Amino acid sequence: MAKYTESVCRLCRREGQKLFLKGDRCYTNKCAVDRRAYAPGMHGQARGKKPTEYGIQLREKQKVRRIYGVLEKQFRGYFDKAARQKGMTGENLLRLLERRLDNVVFRLGFASSRPEARQLVTHGHITINGKRVDIASYLVSTGEAISIKESSKDNNRIKEMAESLKDRAVPAWLSLDINSITGTVINMPTREDIQIPIEEHLIVEKYSR
Structure with a gap:
């Protein structure tokens, strides 16, 4: 399947705002949008034409x-x-x-960005109702429980994530059990939740x- 392989910071600069594609880096002074607030490319600074x-x-x-x-x-x-x-x-x-699984994993705080969440899913670290699901585009439904696979909980990055869950706020349509590192879909998302x-x-x- 095709995928974007260039710097994701270029995408944020092209849109002229933070899309939070690099996780924690986006909140630091290393963020490309803060350092170079213009479109990428040799003519990026010259773009002033009204769209x-x-x-x-x-x-x-x-x-x-x-x-x-x-x-x-x-x-x-x-x-x-x-x-x-x-x-x-x-x-x-x-x-x-x-409702995409990679987005839900991100919303629950299991990853610092959607790209990282997508990687967790495709590498088989996520389960739904106890069964491994490695399709990032899977659409979750009400009542489904999203968890970290038991054998993956010893992963250092996942341990770091688990420690930070207590500070994570999740959308109203999801619930999070910090002890078991499990999120549950309690409702379908509404526009107000986004x-x-x-x-x-x-x-x-x-x-x-």
């Missing part, structure tokens, strides 16, 4: 794709699925993205052209 309506819609779509780590074809698939569901397409889209500056109506407008 078009289409350009604004494109940037919003690219921003959301990059936040959740989804490639173009897969993102379009989520959009088409959201459009077939009842309710507002933009909100349906965000709810689908929030505290990310996203204007999903711009994405809908782009795909509606």
Whole structure:
């Protein structure tokens, strides 16, 4: 499967804001957005042209794709699925993205970033209801319990993560048991649970052209 292999800090600089793709580094003075607050590339500092309506819609779509780590074809698939569901397409889209297993692992605090969460999933460190699941795009459902595989709890990085869980706040649609390092999906996410500056109506407008 194709994947992005270049510096993720370039993605944040291109969108002009922190997407928190490097975990704890994003909160330090080493963050690329703080150090170089302009687009990457040799003409990055020269970009001052007012964006078009289409350009604004494109940037919003690219921003959301990059936040959740989804490639173009897969993102379009989520959009088409959201459009077939009842309710507002933009909100349906965000709810689908929030239900991705790698995002849930990140939201529970089992990883410092979504890329790290994706790595935990694909390397087989995560279980759902006691069964190992290594598909990052798996959509969680109400009642499912997400845990660290028992044999993985001796991993040094996972031990560090477990120690920091007491300071972690999880979204209202999830619950977290720190002692067993287990999170449970108690509800489906709502738009109010997604505290990310996203204007999903711009994405809908782009795909509606």
